[in-house]
Amino acid sequence: MSTPEAKMAGITRRMISAKAEQFTESVIREMTRLALKHNAVNLSQGFPDFAAPQEVKEAARQAISDDINQYAITWGAKPLRDAIVEKFERTQNVHYDPEREITICCGSTEAMMSAMMAVINPGDEVVVFEPFYENYGPDAILSGASPRFVRMQPPSAQNPDWSFDHEALAAAFGPNTKAIILNTPNNPTGKVFTRAELEFIGELCVRWNCYCITDEIYEHILYDGTEHISMAQLDGMRDRTIVINGMSKTYSVTGWRVGWALAPPEPTQAIRKVHDFLTVGAAAPLQQAGASPLHSPQSYYHGLAATYSEKRARLMKILEAAGFTVYRPRGAYYIMTSISHFHFPFDDPRFASETKDVAFAKYLVEEIGVACVPGSSFYNDPQDGASQVRFTFCKKPETLAAAEARFAKLRT
Ligand SMILES: Cc1ncc(COP(=O)(O)O)c(C=O)c1O
Secondary structure, X not given: OOOHHHHHOOOOOOOOOHHHHOOOOOHHHHHHHHHHHOOOEEOOOOOOOOOOOHHHHHHHHHHXXXXXXXOOOOOXXXXXXXXXXXXXXXXXXXXXXXXXXXXXXOHHHHHHHXXXXXXXXXXXXEEEEEOOOOOHHHHHHHHOOEEEEEEEOOOOOOOOOOOEOHXXXXXHOOOOXXXXXXXXXXXXXXXXXXXXXXXXXXXXXXXXXXXXXXXXXXXXXXXXXXXXXXXXXXXXXXXXXXXXXXXXXXXXXXXXXXXXXXXXXXXXXXXXXXXXXXXXXXXXXXXXXXXXXXXXXXXXXXXXXXXXXXXXXXXXXXHHHHOOEEEOOOEOXXXXXXXXXXXXXXXXXXXXXXXXXXXXXXXXXXXXXXXXXXXXXXXXXXXXXXXXXEEEOOOOHHHHHHHHHHHOOOOO
């Protein structure tokens, strides 16, 4: 605090860091708080409202009974590191050394932050596809990166599946590019990058000698025959890729906070240092428990995708009936929609200072009783997302049915 003495002495000191001032609280997490406040059906934040698999929960109980209650080694419990490496090799055919090329973190959120702080210098540029998962904005600010955004266009007859302009992407790279941040399957769009798209991106990374930091947290949530391809398996890319992933979405345990970064030894050394001083480590019993689900048979992952495929169909139908233009996701568990057909009273003075999507989301949570995420939170310039909102379908059938009932009150 600035004391009267300090003021008299003419000392003015910024009490909040310039970095922290540059971003707001997470809109996604705020929508969950509003959903609780208004007793609304929460289709905003991407956490399952159903139970995690029985064996996963049993493994956690067992780990505590076995007295795994002290710090794990800072870069991660050995059984979990081994299990992750084994699974990545089995599914992506790329080997990592569990002793030198993996760091277990507090969720993939911390893995992404630690990776960026480990490789970015102030002034380095990072290329980010837009719309983007909202954390990447603050991640860039906190690590000192300057983001260069490349737009993915909403699907249309000419432009399926949120495609991007290849020339615009190439133009975003340059001598100051340190990394591109990729997220496939993608939140919020549901886009699953194709091999051809990944090869194009990979060639740019090689040409400009930069990293690809790839967030693969939805790797098993795929529809319509799409395939998840990790950038790490492309020619020339293993040693310039940092793979970010975690247990949250695949095993329905978002609250466990167990994630990881796979990377070559040199960046891993730096990631481990940042991680150690940020958090020391994720919860030791949950790391220990995490190893066994990673050995699940292929049928588990097929079952997961099949369950989400049904939920996707259900929510798409509900949203279409309610008047939204729905962009069909090919992966992950979100549906981006256009609200441009709605004419609800945007001139309501309560929402006068808001962009249309924020006004709509507040109206929806307060008056209709359903929470979504305003599109602007996925864009650098809020106006660019002002006609979109995002819903999630990682919810029980009863939750989706409750949303359907509430939408009966919504008029276009
Ligand atoms: C793209 C993406 N990455 C990371 C996360 C957070 O993952 P974790 O729970 O592992 O921190 C989310 C959560 O919604 C996400 O959508």
